[in-house]
Amino acid sequence: MKKFFLAPSILSADFARLGEDIQKVIDAGSDLIHFDVMDNHYVPNLSMGPMVLESLRKYNITAPIDVHLMIQPVDNLIPQFAKAGANFITFHPEATQHIERTLQLIKDHGCKAGLAFNPATPLNFLDYILEKLDLILLMSVNPGFGNQSFLPATFNKLREVRKIIDSNFLDIILQVDGGVKVDNIAEIAFSGANSFVIGSGIFKFSNYNLIIQEIRKELKYAHSKSIH
Numbered sequence: 353m354k355k356f357f358l359a360p361s362i363l364s365a366d367f368a369r370l371g372e373d374i375q376k377v378i379d380a381g382s383d384l385i386h387f388d389v390m391d392n393h394y395v396p397n398l399s400m401g402p403m404v405l406e407s408l409r410k411y412n413i414t415a416p417i418d419v420h421l422m423i424q425p426v427d428n429l430i431p432q433f434a435k436a437g438a439n440f441i442t443f444h445p446e447a448t449q450h451i452e453r454t455l456q457l458i459k460d461h462g463c464k465a466g467l468a469f470n471p472a473t474p475l476n477f478l479d480y481i482l483e484k485l486d487l488i489l490l491m492s493v494n495p496g497f498g499n500q501s502f503l504p505a506t507f508n509k510l511r512e513v514r515k516i517i518d519s520n521f522l523d524i525i526l527q528v529d530g531g532v533k534v535d536n537i538a539e540i541a542f543s544g545a546n547s548f549v550i551g552s553g554i555f556k557f558s559n560y561n562l563i564i565q566e567i568r569k570e571l572k573y574a575h576s577k578s579i580h
C-alpha cells in the first residue's frame with residue numbers, strides 16, 4: 353500500500369509568521385509543504401514567488417516543498433523556483449504551449465514534475481507524457497482561493513486517474529487539492545488519492561497536532577478498508 357502524503361497548503365497560513373507556522377505543521381506530522389503560486393492572470397488572485405521560498409529555506413525549512421504554479425506563462429520562473437529550493441514543481445497544461453518541454457525543463461533543473469488539472473480540464477492532457485510525471489494534481493475546486501467546497505465530480509476523476517496510473521504500473525503521486533477536510537479525506541483516499549493538499553482544514557485550527565492526528569486517523573481507517 354502506498355504511503356499517504358499530507359501537504360498543508362500555506363495559502364491559509366499566517367503570512368506574518370510563515371516560517372514558524374510551517375515548522376509547526378511539519379512538527380505535527382506533515383510530509384510536504386504545498387506552496388501555492390498565483391499571478392492574478394492565470395487565476396484571479398496573487399500570492400508569493402521564489403523569493404519567499406528562498407527565505408523559507410534560509411529559515412531552515414528542510415521538508416520537501418511542492419510548488420504549485422497557477423501562473424501563465426510558466427517556463428521563465430521554473431529555474432528560479434528550482435534554485436530557491438523546490439522539490440516538486442507542478443503546472444497547468446493550459447498555461448504552457450509545450451507541455452513536454454516544460455516537464456523536461458523542470459527535470460533538467462533537478463525537480464520532480466507534476467501536471468495539474470482544473471475541475472473541467474480533460475484528462476487527455478496525460479496522453480503521451482504520462483511516463484514523465486512524478487505527480488498528478490486534481491483540483492477539487494476552481495483554483496485561486498482557499499476555503500472553497502470540494503466538488504463531488506472529483507471522486508470519479510480520481511478513480512479514473514488511479515486506474516490510468518495503476519494499469520500502466522507507474523509510481524505517480526495522485527494529489528488532490530481544494531476543500532479537503534477531516535470529514536471527507538477518507539472517501540477521497542478510497543477514490544485513489546495518496547497526497548492531500550489541505551489549507552483551511554488545518555490552518556484554521558489552533559492546535560495543528562490535534563487536527564493532523566485526526567486526519568491521520570481517517571487515513572489509517574481508509575488504509576485498513578482498502579486492503580481488506
Ligand SMILES: O=C(CO)[C@H](O)[C@H](O)COP(=O)(O)O
Pocket residue numbers: 361363364386388420422493494495496497498499500529530531532549550551552553
Ligand atoms: O490551490 C489552492 C487554491 O487554488 C489551495 O491549495 C486550495 O484551495 C487549498 O485550500 P483549502 O484546503 O482551504 O481548500
